[in-house]
Amino acid sequence: MRLKALIFDVDGTLAETEELHRRAFNETFAELELSREWPDPCGGWQWSVATYGRLLKTTGGKERIAAYLTNDLAIDAVAFSQRVAEIHARKTQRFAALISSGGLDLRPGIARLMQLARQNGLAMAVATTTSGPNVDALCRACFGKSASDVFNVVAAGDDVATKKPAPDVYLLALERLGLDAGTCIALEDSSNGVRAAKSAGLRCIASPSLYSANDDLSAADEIVAEFYAAEPLITRWLPA
Ligand code: XBP
Ligand code: MG
Numbered sequence: 001m002r003l004k005a006l007i008f009d010v011d012g013t014l015a016e017t018e019e020l021h022r023r024a025f026n027e028t029f030a031e032l033e034l035s036r037e038w039p040d041p042c043g044g045w046q047w048s049v050a051t052y053g054r055l056l057k058t059t060g061g062k063e064r065i066a067a068y069l070t071n072d073l074a075i076d077a078v079a080f081s082q083r084v085a086e087i088h089a090r091k092t093q094r095f096a097a098l099i100s101s102g103g104l105d106l107r108p109g110i111a112r113l114m115q116l117a118r119q120n121g122l123a124m125a126v127a128t129t130t131s132g133p134n135v136d137a138l139c140r141a142c143f144g145k146s147a148s149d150v151f152n153v154v155a156a157g158d159d160v161a162t163k164k165p166a167p168d169v170y171l172l173a174l175e176r177l178g179l180d181a182g183t184c185i186a187l188e189d190s191s192n193g194v195r196a197a198k199s200a201g202l203r204c205i206a207s208p209s210l211y212s213a214n215d216d217l218s219a220a221d222e223i224v225a226e227f228y229a230a231e232p233l234i235t236r237w238l239p240a
Contacts, residue, residue, distance in 0.1 A: 001237045003185065003237040004122060004239075005125055006184070007177075007186045008110075008125070009126075009193045010138060011128065012189035012193075012209030012210070013189045015104050016209055018211045020095060020099060020104065021061070022047055022049070023098060025052075026047055028090045053211055059163045059165070060129050060157050061091060062085060065087060065088060096134070099134075105142070107207075108227065109228035109229070109230065110227050116234060123153070125154070125155065126154045126173070127173040127196075128157060129156075129157040129164050131157055132154060153176040155169050155173035156169070157169065164190075165193075166199070167201075170199075170200035170202060181201035182201070184202055184203070185203045185204070185205060185234060185237065186202040187205055187206075189207055190215050193206075194206050204219075205220060205224060205227075205233060206220035207223070207226055208223075
C-alpha cells in the first residue's frame with residue numbers, strides 16, 4: 001500500500017462532540033417549545049444520555065429528529081421535513097455557539113496523527129455525517145482556522161444522498177481527493193462509520209468514543225483504545 005491520505009470522521013473521532021450535540025438539540029427543543037407542537041409519547045423533548053445513545057444509531061441530526069417522532073402525525077410529509085429542517089438549522093446555530101465558547105479538545109493522538117500527515121506529505125480529508133458549518137465551527141475552536149485551511153477536502157452529510165453507514169460520504173471524499181480507496185486510511189469511532197469506510201473499500205482504524213463504547217467495531221482493520229496507538233500502524237504504510 002502506498003499511503004497518500006488520512007480521512008477523518010469528525011464526531012467522536014476528532015473530538016468528543018456528542019454531548020455538545022445533545023445539549024444543542026435539547027436547548028433547541030426547549031426554545032421552540034416542541035412539546036406543545038408535538039406532544040411526545042416517548043419521554044419528552046429532552047434527550048437523556050441513554051436516549052441519545054439509542055438515537056445515535058440514526059446518523060444525521062435531521063434524520064434523528066424525524067426518527068424520534070412517530071409516523072402518525074397530522075402533518076404532510078413535505079411540511080414535516082421542512083419543519084424538521086428548520087429545527088435542525090436552529091440546532092446547528094446553537095452547536096456553533098456552544099463549541100465557540102471553548103472547552104472542546106481534540107481526542108488524544110489526533111494532533112499527532114495530523115502532524116504525521118503533514119510531515120509525510122499526506123493529504124487530509126474529513127468524511128462526516130454532520131453538516132459543513134459544524135466542521136468549520138470545530139476547526140475554528142480547535143485549530144483557530146477554517147475547515148478548508150485545515151483539511152484538503154471536506155465531505156459532509158448533506159453533500160450526499162445517503163449518510164453513514166452508506167459509503168457515499170467516503171466515496172465523495174475520495175473523489176474530491178482524486179485518490180483510490182487503496183491509498184487512504186479512514187479514522188473512525190463508531191460502527192456506522194466503520195461500515196461506511198469499509199463499504200467504500202478503505203482501510204479503517206477505529207477507536208471507540210464515549211457514545212460508541214459498546215459498538216461492534218470488529219469490521220475495522222485495527223481497533224485502538226486511543227488514536228496515539230494508530231501512529232505506528234500508519235507509519236508502516238508511509239511511502240518509503
Ligand atoms: C455523527 C452524527 C451526527 C451528529 C450531529 O456521526 O451522527 O449526526 O450527531 O450532527 P458520524 P448534525 O461521526 O458517524 O459522522 O446534527 O449536524 O447532523
Ligand atoms: Mg463518529
